[in-house]
Amino acid sequence: MSKAEAKPENQFEPKIIAFLCNWCTYAGADLAGTGRKEYQANVRIIKLPCTGGIDPLFLIKAFERGADGILVSGCHPGDCHYNSGNYHARRRWNVFRPLLEFCGINPDRIQFSWISAAEGGKWVETINGIVDAVRELGPFESYQKLNTIGPETTGEATAASGETG
Amino acid sequence: MIEELRKKAEELLKNDTVKVVFGYGEGSVPERTRPVFITKPEDVNKLTWNKYCVYNLTTYLKRQETRKLGKPAIIVKGCDARTIIVLLKECQIKREDVYILGVTCDGVGDPLATKCESCDVHTPRIYDDLVGEKKENKEVPFEERYAELDEYEKLGEKEKWEFWQKQFSKCIKCYACSNMCPLCFCDRCIVEKNQPQWIDSSAHARGNLSWNVTRAYHLAGRCINCEECQRVCPVDIPLNLLNKKLAKEAEKNFDYRPGYSVDDELAMSTYKEEDSQEFFK
Amino acid sequence: MEKLLNKNKFDTLIAGLKKQGYKTVAPKKDNRLVTLEEVQDASEISLDHVITNNSIKEFFFPKTEKILSYTLDKNKVEMEEPKGFAVKSVIFGTRPCDAFSLPVMDKVFNWDCSDKFWVERREAITIVTISCDKSDSYCFCTSVGLAPDAKQGSDVLLTKISNDEYLVETVTEKGENLVKEMESVFSDPPGTPDRQVATVEEKFDLKKIKPWLDDNFEHDVWDEFSNKCIGCGACTFVCPTCHCFDIVDECTMTKGDRVKNWDGCQFTMFTMHTSGHNPRSTQGMRWRQRIMHKFKYYVEKFDSTLCVGCGRCSRVCPADMNISEMLELIETEAGK
Ligand code: SF4
Ligand code: SF4
Ligand code: SF4
Ligand code: SF4
Ligand code: SF4
Numbered sequence: 001m002s003k004a005e006a007k008p009e010n011q012f013e014p015k016i017i018a019f020l021c022n023w024c025t026y027a028g029a030d031l032a033g034t035g036r037k038e039y040q041a042n043v044r045i046i047k048l049p050c051t052g053g054i055d056p057l058f059l060i061k062a063f064e065r066g067a068d069g070i071l072v073s074g075c076h077p078g079d080c081h082y083n084s085g086n087y088h089a090r091r092r093w094n095v096f097r098p099l100l101e102f103c104g105i106n107p108d109r110i111q112f113s114w115i116s117a118a119e120g121g122k123w124v125e126t127i128n129g130i131v132d133a134v135r136e137l138g139p140f141e142s143y144q145k146l147n148t149i150g151p152e153t154t155g156e157a158t159a160a161s162g163e164t165g
Numbered sequence: 166m167i168e169e170l171r172k173k174a175e176e177l178l179k180n181d182t183v184k185v186v187f188g189y190g191e192g193s194v195p196e197r198t199r200p201v202f203i204t205k206p207e208d209v210n211k212l213t214w215n216k217y218c219v220y221n222l223t224t225y226l227k228r229q230e231t232r233k234l235g236k237p238a239i240i241v242k243g244c245d246a247r248t249i250i251v252l253l254k255e256c257q258i259k260r261e262d263v264y265i266l267g268v269t270c271d272g273v274g275d276p277l278a279t280k281c282e283s284c285d286v287h288t289p290r291i292y293d294d295l296v297g298e299k300k301e302n303k304e305v306p307f308e309e310r311y312a313e314l315d316e317y318e319k320l321g322e323k324e325k326w327e328f329w330q331k332q333f334s335k336c337i338k339c340y341a342c343s344n345m346c347p348l349c350f351c352d353r354c355i356v357e358k359n360q361p362q363w364i365d366s367s368a369h370a371r372g373n374l375s376w377n378v379t380r381a382y383h384l385a386g387r388c389i390n391c392e393e394c395q396r397v398c399p400v401d402i403p404l405n406l407l408n409k410k411l412a413k414e415a416e417k418n419f420d421y422r423p424g425y426s427v428d429d430e431l432a433m434s435t436y437k438e439e440d441s442q443e444f445f446k
Numbered sequence: 447m448e449k450l451l452n453k454n455k456f457d458t459l460i461a462g463l464k465k466q467g468y469k470t471v472a473p474k475k476d477n478r479l480v481t482l483e484e485v486q487d488a489s490e491i492s493l494d495h496v497i498t499n500n501s502i503k504e505f506f507f508p509k510t511e512k513i514l515s516y517t518l519d520k521n522k523v524e525m526e527e528p529k530g531f532a533v534k535s536v537i538f539g540t541r542p543c544d545a546f547s548l549p550v551m552d553k554v555f556n557w558d559c560s561d562k563f564w565v566e567r568r569e570a571i572t573i574v575t576i577s578c579d580k581s582d583s584y585c586f587c588t589s590v591g592l593a594p595d596a597k598q599g600s601d602v603l604l605t606k607i608s609n610d611e612y613l614v615e616t617v618t619e620k621g622e623n624l625v626k627e628m629e630s631v632f633s634d635p636p637g638t639p640d641r642q643v644a645t646v647e648e649k650f651d652l653k654k655i656k657p658w659l660d661d662n663f664e665h666d667v668w669d670e671f672s673n674k675c676i677g678c679g680a681c682t683f684v685c686p687t688c689h690c691f692d693i694v695d696e697c698t699m700t701k702g703d704r705v706k707n708w709d710g711c712q713f714t715m716f717t718m719h720t721s722g723h724n725p726r727s728t729q730g731m732r733w734r735q736r737i738m739h740k741f742k743y744y745v746e747k748f749d750s751t752l753c754v755g756c757g758r759c760s761r762v763c764p765a766d767m768n769i770s771e772m773l774e775l776i777e778t779e780a781g782k
Contacts, residue, residue, distance in 0.1 A: 056379070056382055057355070057363050057364070057375070057379060060374075060375045060378065060379070061363070061375075064371055064375065065698070077438065077442070078438075084436065087436035087437075087438070087440065088436055090436065090440055090442055090445070091418075091419065091432070091433060091435075091436050091440060092433070093444075093445075094414065094418045094419075094440065094441060094442075095382070095385045095386065095411050095414045095415055095418070096382060096385075097444065098410065098411075098414045099378065099381065099382060099385075099407065099410060099411055099414070100378070101325075102317070102318070102325065102406075102407070102410045103325060103326070103329045103374075103378060103407075104322055104323065104324070104325030104326025104327070104328070104329055104330075105322075105326070106322055107444070111444075111446065112444060112445045112446065113445060113446035114445060114446075126446055129446070142326055145370075146369075146370040146371040146374060147371055148370075192766045193583065193584070193760060193766055193768045193771070194583055197766050198766070199674060199765060199766035199767075200674040200765055200766075201674070202673055202674070220765075224676065225674075228676065228677075228729075229728070230669070230672070230673050230675075230728055230729050230730065231673055234673075337509050337683045337708065338509070338707070338708070339678055339679050339680040339683045339710075340678055340679065340713075341676075341678035341679070341680045341764050344676045344677055344678040344764075345676055345678065345764050357715050359694075362694075362696070365694075365696055366692065366694055366707055367510040367694065367696065367705050367707050368509045368510045368707065368708070369510045369705075372510075393764075396764070397678070397680070397764035399499070399680045399683070399684055399762045400479065400499070400500075401477060401478050401479050
């Protein structure tokens with residue numbers, strides 16, 4: 001469903017992982033699809049019952065496996081299918097996001113939104129927004145570099161040589 | 166004060182109020198103390214009290230080896246007493262199962278521990294018996310309590326990343342931090358689970374980042390800033406900065422500080438409709 | 447061969463080693479820690495400590511290392527073994543106890559199969575030790591048959607003879623070659639050098655330990671001594687002679703790495719069975735294992751004590767568990 005117009009050559013295409021709740025945002029994304037709305041095709045969706053069940057480790061894992069950006073999205077406050085899952089989630093992200101930022105991860109790489117089943121348009125906007133923002137930031141190389149296990153990350157670097165970043 | 170402590174301990178053991186006293190004893194060198202578990206009244210002179218009593222002994226409430234010794238009286242400083250409040254609220258202990266022997270405290274460590282510089286619990290906020298002269302618990306303003314963070318929060322994204330990568334690269338995955346933490350009490354830590362392997366057990370850059378971030382995060386809104394994790398880290402990672410950052414966010418966003426009252430609601434198991442959602446689209 | 451090395455030649459020495467293609471590892475100070483790590487020039491080296499916080503072990507047996515990588519295809523598996531892990535290096539300024547840990551560990555790493563990661567690094571790395579001119583109350587090398595100026599395991603041994611001079615003694619052929627390669631930085635030693643070597647008090651009689659261990663697998667001291675232990679395993683990780691490891695696969699559906707990581711007997715999980723049963727179910731049993739392995743099992747199997755008396759485990763222990771104190775206690779029990 002990517003846009004028809006010509007893309008600048010060698011343009012970086014970020015990998016975006018979206019963790020969506022089943023009841024609102026996933027349905028919203030579905031609506032965008034059935035409404036034949038176009039948005040950038042950089043997003044891989046992972047559907048979960050509720051934002052309240054999204055462990056911050058899911059986000060870490062996504063970065064470990066090569067995500068350049070992450071979206072977490074669910075029902076608007078008050079609309080949670082399970083009453084309060086999204087409120088609990090909101091508390092979590094309120095501390096987790098600053099923690100990642102404190103560790104040097106650009107907060108624009110992790111975005112949060114409330115998108116209801118009726119908001120196909122907002123879905124399109126949100127996705128295009130995050131894809132553009134992350135494209136601007138470039139590939140998340142510093143995280144992906146952590147994946148190398150070689151002499152450079154073993155004994156020789158144990159004692160804080162700082163070369164592993 | 167030492168004499169008073171010993172007398173109290175002796176009394177409690179003699180009249181069978183408790184089976185064991187968790188306290189501080191002399192350590193390997195004069196600059197150290199060590200946890201001691203006194204089960205006989207005649208052993209109470211093994212107890213000591215000085216500025217090297219850094220341990221947060223409440224961690225022994227979670228260990229089967231020390232639980233086995235029977236109902237304890239536990240010597241707690243003000244900061245350690247905050248742990249007891251959290252443990253009570255998280256249903257890890259029952260109030261009647263521990264006898265809290267509070268001590269008033271001017272600060273520990275040499276040089277003085279950072280936590281003590283902004284301490285507002287010189288007199289414990291929960292105890293059955295208090296040893297030492299009661300001290301005023303002066304309030305310390307928010308900014309002062311988190312002043313330690315300023316220089317790190319100011320850093321740019323890249324500097325932050327490099328600073329923490331350098332720190333985390335030292336981690337040897339010994340888990341002294343979580344084993345020592347009285348509030349890390351899961352029987353099986355997430356890092357020990359491998360179906361799936363959420364956190365790599367390897368002490369490489371990737372595994373160390375997810376481990377250190379997760380450990381800190383699991384203490385969000387719970388950590389009472391005893392600084393034990395940082396003290397015991399054999400490679401000197403400033404874990405306390407992470408804990409403090411989370412504490413700051415919890416206080417700023419939810420107006421919550423753990424371990425001050427048995428009656429409040431735990432930050433991470435409740436919510437308010439008006440919680441901040443500044444960065445939600 | 448005996449030579450003399452002046453401190454003001456350290457610069458030339460380190461630069462010379464670099465020129466000869468050696469990577470140099472030496473003690474470096476960072477905040478509260480002194481760690482053995484790679485240095486580029488002599489100004490980074492710090493020699494004012496009793497012993498480095500990290501042991502020499504990690505340069506031969508790193509905390510984590512890839513031993514294999516693989517890709518999985520529908521009908522084939524491709525494997526690749528790592529190369530280039532053994533880098534020609536000099537470890538400069540380690541201590542005699544650490545150096546001695548190497549021949550002790552050679553025995554286990556060359557036992558029923560030889561561990562090429564260990565063996566190849568052993569060949570590639572030259573050990574230049576500096577005798578201890580001071581010690582602290584945690585040191586007990588003299589109780590396990592060593593000395594602050596012991597030579598076993600070193601290729602070259604340096605011993606302080608004045609504020610800025612070291613007596614240089616070559617111990618092995620490798621050491622001799624290294625000294626020859628760097629000839630210009632050394633001069634002739636004085637006739638009767640005044641060796642400045644620390645005194646380390648003998649804390650227990652090693653001969654009494656094993657016979658007691660042979661008879662006292664079940665004993666109250668195990669639990670009594672270890673009830674403050676929090677089971678963190680820091681002691682095993684900082685120990686130059688603890689060598690347990692765990693092998694894990696870190697993989698996706700299509701590719702992966704097989705990784706060897708430090709592990710230790712003080713962890714609950716170390717002996718946990720899949721069923722949930724744990725044959726070493728208490729910390730007392732785990733502590734006993736550590737002592738038994740070092741002072742009984744290894745002695746029986748390899749005729750060598752698996753402890754060099756560096757004292758690191760006791761220095762680092764968050765609960766102030768002190769191993770020499772345990773051994774003194776055993777000595778007392780044995781005398782009863
Ligand atoms: S934080 Fe307060 S109560 Fe705790 S050790 Fe420091 S001065 Fe004592
Ligand atoms: S995380 Fe650290 S400072 Fe916080 S309670 Fe646990 S040990 Fe204490
Ligand atoms: S105590 Fe330090 S080295 Fe050990 S696991 Fe924790 S952070 Fe890593
Ligand atoms: S002896 Fe000390 S360092 Fe070793 S596992 Fe026990 S508490 Fe940790
Ligand atoms: S057991 Fe302790 S004293 Fe012995 S070699 Fe290991 S760390 Fe050193």
